[in-house]
Amino acid sequence: MRILPLLLLALLLAPLPARALDQAATDRLIRNIDEMERSGGDYKALAYMEAKEKDKTDVVYELLAYRRSGDQKLMFLFLEPKSEAGKGYLRIEKNLWFYDPRVGRWERRTERERIGGTDTRRGDLDESRLSEEYAATWEADEKLGKFEVHRILLNARPEVDVAFPTVRLWVNKENGVVLKRQDLALSGRLMRTAYYPRWKKVRSESKKGDVWFAEEMRIYDEVEKANQTLILIKSVDTRPLEANLFTKAWLESKSR
Amino acid sequence: MSTTSSRARQGRILLEMAMRNLVASRVRTLVVGGIVALGVVVVVLGSSLLDSIDVGMTRSIQDSLGGHVQLYNAASRDPLALYGGTMGESVLEPIDDFARLKAAALTVPGVKQVVPMGIDQAMVSMGNVFDVALERLRADVRRRLEQGAPAEDPDYEAHKAHLRRMATLLQQELRQAREIADETSGVYKDRKADFDALEQAVQGGFWDQFDRDPLASLEFLENRVAPLSLDGGFTFIRYVGTDPEAFQKAFPGAQVVEGASIPPGQRGVLLGKLYAEEWLKLRAARRLDKIKEARELHGRKIARDEELQRWVKENTGQTRDILLQLDPVRTREAVRRLQAALGSRETDPAKLVSALLDTDDRNFDERHRIFYAELAPLLQLYTVKVGDFITIKAPSRSGYVNSVNVPVYGFVEFRGLERSALAGMMSVMDVHSWRDLYGYLTPERAAEIGKLKERAGATTVAREDAEAALFGDGGPAPAPSAAPRAVDEPALLAGSSGRQSREDLFGRRYTQAETDAGVALNAAVILDDPRRIDEIMPKLVAAAAGAGMKVKAVTWLEAAGIVGQSMGLLRMVLYLAVLIIFAVALVIINNAMVMATLQRVKEIGTMRAIGAQRRFVLVLVVVEVVTTGLVFGGLGSILGILIVHAVGWTGGIAATNDTMYFLFSGPALIPRLGTASLVTSVVIVFLVSILSALYPAVLAMRVTPLEAMQSDD
Numbered sequence: 028m029r030i031l032p033l034l035l036l037a038l039l040l041a042p043l044p045a046r047a048l049d050q051a052a053t054d055r056l057i058r059n060i061d062e063m064e065r066s067g068g069d070y071k072a073l074a075y076m077e078a079k080e081k082d083k084t085d086v087v088y089e090l091l092a093y094r095r096s097g098d099q100k101l102m103f104l105f106l107e108p109k110s111e112a113g114k115g116y117l118r119i120e121k122n123l124w125f126y127d128p129r130v131g132r133w134e135r136r137t138e139r140e141r142i143g144g145t146d147t148r149r150g151d152l153d154e155s156r157l158s159e160e161y162a163a164t165w166e167a168d169e170k171l172g173k174f175e176v177h178r179i180l181l182n183a184r185p186e187v188d189v190a191f192p193t194v195r196l197w198v199n200k201e202n203g204v205v206l207k208r209q210d211l212a213l214s215g216r217l218m219r220t221a222y223y224p225r226w227k228k229v230r231s232e233s234k235k236g237d238v239w240f241a242e243e244m245r246i247y248d249e250v251e252k253a254n255q256t257l258i259l260i261k262s263v264d265t266r267p268l269e270a271n272l273f274t275k276a277w278l279e280s281k282s283r
Numbered sequence: 284m285s286t287t288s289s290r291a292r293q294g295r296i297l298l299e300m301a302m303r304n305l306v307a308s309r310v311r312t313l314v315v316g317g318i319v320a321l322g323v324v325v326v327v328l329g330s331s332l333l334d335s336i337d338v339g340m341t342r343s344i345q346d347s348l349g350g351h352v353q354l355y356n357a358a359s360r361d362p363l364a365l366y367g368g369t370m371g372e373s374v375l376e377p378i379d380d381f382a383r384l385k386a387a388a389l390t391v392p393g394v395k396q397v398v399p400m401g402i403d404q405a406m407v408s409m410g411n412v413f414d415v416a417l418e419r420l421r422a423d424v425r426r427r428l429e430q431g432a433p434a435e436d437p438d439y440e441a442h443k444a445h446l447r448r449m450a451t452l453l454q455q456e457l458r459q460a461r462e463i464a465d466e467t468s469g470v471y472k473d474r475k476a477d478f479d480a481l482e483q484a485v486q487g488g489f490w491d492q493f494d495r496d497p498l499a500s501l502e503f504l505e506n507r508v509a510p511l512s513l514d515g516g517f518t519f520i521r522y523v524g525t526d527p528e529a530f531q532k533a534f535p536g537a538q539v540v541e542g543a544s545i546p547p548g549q550r551g552v553l554l555g556k557l558y559a560e561e562w563l564k565l566r567a568a569r570r571l572d573k574i575k576e577a578r579e580l581h582g583r584k585i586a587r588d589e590e591l592q593r594w595v596k597e598n599t600g601q602t603r604d605i606l607l608q609l610d611p612v613r614t615r616e617a618v619r620r621l622q623a624a625l626g627s628r629e630t631d632p633a634k635l636v637s638a639l640l641d642t643d644d645r646n647f648d649e650r651h652r653i654f655y656a657e658l659a660p661l662l663q664l665y666t667v668k669v670g671d672f673i674t675i676k677a678p679s680r681s682g683y684v685n686s687v688n689v690p691v692y693g694f695v696e697f698r699g700l701e702r703s704a705l706a707g708m709m710s711v712m713d714v715h716s717w718r719d720l721y722g723y724l725t726p727e728r729a730a731e732i733g734k735l736k737e738r739a740g741a742t743t744v745a746r747e748d749a750e751a752a753l754f755g756d757g758g759p760a761p762a763p764s765a766a767p768r769a770v771d772e773p774a775l776l777a778g779s780s781g782r783q784s785r786e787d788l789f790g791r792r793y794t795q796a797e798t799d800a801g802v803a804l805n806a807a808v809i810l811d812d813p814r815r816i817d818e819i820m821p822k823l824v825a826a827a828a829g830a831g832m833k834v835k836a837v838t839w840l841e842a843a844g845i846v847g848q849s850m851g852l853l854r855m856v857l858y859l860a861v862l863i864i865f866a867v868a869l870v871i872i873n874n875a876m877v878m879a880t881l882q883r884v885k886e887i888g889t890m891r892a893i894g895a896q897r898r899f900v901l902v903l904v905v906v907e908v909v910t911t912g913l914v915f916g917g918l919g920s921i922l923g924i925l926i927v928h929a930v931g932w933t934g935g936i937a938a939t940n941d942t943m944y945f946l947f948s949g950p951a952l953i954p955r956l957g958t959a960s961l962v963t964s965v966v967i968v969f970l971v972s973i974l975s976a977l978y979p980a981v982l983a984m985r986v987t988p989l990e991a992m993q994s995d996d
Contacts, residue, residue: 071772075735075739075741077736077739077741078682079743080682083682084680084681084682084724084729084732085682085732085736086681086682086683087732087735087736087739089735089739091772107731107735108728108731108732108735109731110683110722110728111683119502119506120506120507121506121510122505122506122510127686129686129687129688130674130686130687130688131688132408132418132674132688133418133505134408135411135414135509135510143683143684144678144682144683144684171750171754172750172751172753172754172755172756173754173755173756174754206754207750222749222750222753222754224753224754245744245749245753247746247749252746255746257741257743259739259740259741261739274498274502275498275501275502275505276498
């Protein structure tokens with residue numbers, strides 16, 4: 028009869044199978060990611076971008092990324108190398124514009140635009156709006172290196188224009204930041220894998236809280252296996268920006 | 284003396300007998316002679332057609348882009364393909380210093396000219412029609428803000444009126460879509476805001492207030508209204524970057540068909556005429572052209588041809604492109620003109636244009652005339668016109684995407700290759716703009732990039748062990764550390780005034796030395812005498828090596844790549860066809876001769892029986908054949924020459940499809956007589972005739988007079 032308590036003890040001590048996050052918890056997790064990255068006002072970051080492509084010279088940029096939470100505006104202004112200085116992207120509502128001061132013209136671009144010809148998409152440097160753009164499903168809990176993570180599958184909501192219709196995220200259980208992301212095409216083909224190994228947070232007065240940002244992003248192209256992009260956020264400034272900053276006229280004036 | 288006179292006498296007798304025989308057997312002589320003459324006519328025609336096609340195709344390529352010899356960097360991975368290869372553009376290593384190569388090549392005797400080239404594909408951004416119209420208005424606004432608003436500004440007012448009309452047309456178009464849309468759907472709700480914006484853009488109030496804040500009004504139109512117009516985009520352009528002045532001298536086949544040449548030493552582009560027709564022309568006009576060509580060149584009928592019917596249907600259903608181009612003033616004028624031309628009282632411009640384009644076999648020519656005479660002058664038939672600036676963009680050698688603005692000076696056509704989809708699409712651009720697009724990685728630029736990398740402290744992590752390196756025990760911990768830092772914007776932006784002065788760039792006149800100094804991908808070499816290609820090629824390679832450059836030299840035909848291969852194939856097919864015609868002609872001549880000679884076995888036996896020597900009889904047969912060959916061969920040659928000229932006088936053989944256009948190097952083949960091939964062909968026919976007669980004659984000699992006289996044939 029002594030065996031029964033021992034069996035019960037063994038059952039209790041045995042590793043439990045991973046418990047699924049219910050839908051509400053999954054949605055909360057995704058909303059939390061958006062909330063952590065939301066600047067709640069203006070945001071300006073100095074970034075370094077480096078793209079390696081097969082048989083090509085590395086493409087390297089230093090750029091400023093501007094964001095305004097209220098109306099979801101976004102702007103990139105390239106600073107270096109000299110030949111690229113003054114080029115920029117401007118997102119107003121659903122329009123993504125590209126400006127090249129050498130030709131003095133604005134061009135309409137799509138969500139699938141490869142920023143500066145690299146594997147970077149607009150969304151990589153924009154505020155996270157995952158809960159708005161995607162419907163989330165919990166897939167598994169697992170380990171990514173030394174970290175315990177939730178694996179979440181995201182499917183684009185109907186009528187939302189996103190660069191990738193399906194996304195898979197590996198979210199750190201401990202602090203809720205995204206460590207790994209896979210972007211998939213409509214066919215299910217894996218297009219990109221991105222890693223976010225270093226996260227930082229800065230204080231934002233307008234948000235009255237912290238804004239989290241990935242200090243390092245490594246994006247590996249899964250179609251052209253030799254291609255990879257590195258983005259480093261060098262510094263972040265959350266003070267208010269000029270009121271008329273997100274306009275074509277402002278970006279034009281910077282290279283005039 | 285007596286021997287000589289005896290031979291002369293024998294010869295005279297032999298000639299007399301031969302002539303008498305030929306005259307006596309008139310029917311036989313005429314039949315055999317007729318066959319020989321026919322053979323010669325066929326051979327003369329065939330060889331002159333082949334010659335003309337060969338010379339034409341060679342000239343088309345040599346005079347358009349190929350030159351005589353092409354030089355390119357020997358370290359290149361791909362072979363040079365002027366018209367592109369099966370795998371796209373060939374990847375060539377650059378010639379770093381064209382000036383040095385040119386100087387070296389010009390030291391080789393027999394080299395007349397060396398022209399720099401860089402062939403590539405790029406994108407031309409067209410934008411949607413709204414974006415294009417808004418860009419015009421933005422330029423007006425910019426001008427007014429910089430220079431002050433004049434009391435009267437007709438361009439500005441016309442551009443505003445045009446945009447308002449475009450918004451009205453777009454609203455009408457989308458109204459139908461709204462009527463059938465499901466109002467409960469997410470898409471509808473999402474787009475309702477856009478429709479409301481469009482409603483606002485049509486109202487007079489919006490336009491009355493436009494001048495108060497023109498930039499904000501423009502942004503409203505650009506971001507809320509223009510995206511509703513789902514058209515536009517970009518097209519690809521294939522071009523050769525070159526020294527336009529040297530290019531035009533070296534390649535007489537490149538003809539400016541509209542506009543003017545690029546001024547010496549200046550930046551500019553000549554757009555390929557075929558490219559413009561296919562990609563830049565108003566679609567309705569292009570379809571009308573294609574229907575006209577199908578009817579006139581190929582004898583197709585709208586009533587019986589599904590493709591033509593489809594084009595007519597598309598034309599009547601897609602009048603939007605035309606209507607969007609017309610501002611209110613032009614719309615009124617178009618209505619007036621079309622009412623008069625069509626005898627209609629319709630006032631709706633859309634219905635009038637649709638009626639004009641509703642063509643059938645009976646009214647097509649008249650409608651085509653009305654379109655070009657009445658409506659086309661009110662329209663911009665091509666998206667790009669002479670005098671416009673176009674923006675061309677391409678991924679550069681250094682990895683960055685580069686863009687350049689180039690003024691369009693005109694349209695260029697390559698003689699003989701006008702219809703070739705591969706060769707006729709080519710545009711010609713100045714070498715400076717090409718170099719800007721090519722983005723050669725200079726040592727200074729490489730150093731700048733190296734410094735940027737160093738400053739950023741970027742490290743590379745291999746894909747294979749990324750997870751272990753980034754998230755393993757040795758990887759960086761995701762430690763949150765609050766460190767808000769001010770980004771010193773003014774300091775960073777101080778270096779970003781990268782805009783080149785466009786006015787300076789386009790007003791600038793480059794010297795020959797500036798044009799030559801710099802990178803090129805290949806160089807076309809023109810020789811004094813193209814027949815010396817094989818002799819000069821190794822000398823060019825040696826001269827370049829002497830200047831410290833390793834280059835490959837290839838003939839124009841090798842460099843023509845896929846076009847060269849198809850030309851080689853066509854040439855082979857043609858040679859084979861002429862060879863077959865030739866062989867058939869020779870077999871017929873041979874048969875006729877053999878039959879004619881064998882028929883004379885009895886006659887030969889009789890001659891032998893009365894004392895004629897074998898040699899005498901043989902020579903007699905030969906003389907008869909030679910005489911027949913000379914007379915009828917000559918007649919056949921004259922007839923052949925007359926036919927060749929007659930074909931030429933009547934305008935030649937018309938090309939009825941694009942392959943024939945390429946083969947004929949133009950719309951029709953005007954055959955020309957090639958002296959060498961003509962003489963060779965006639966001599967061959969002549970020799971075959973003699974040999975054909977000689978063999979059966981020899982056989983006949985072997986028959987004894989008794990046997991010969993006893994035989995029936």
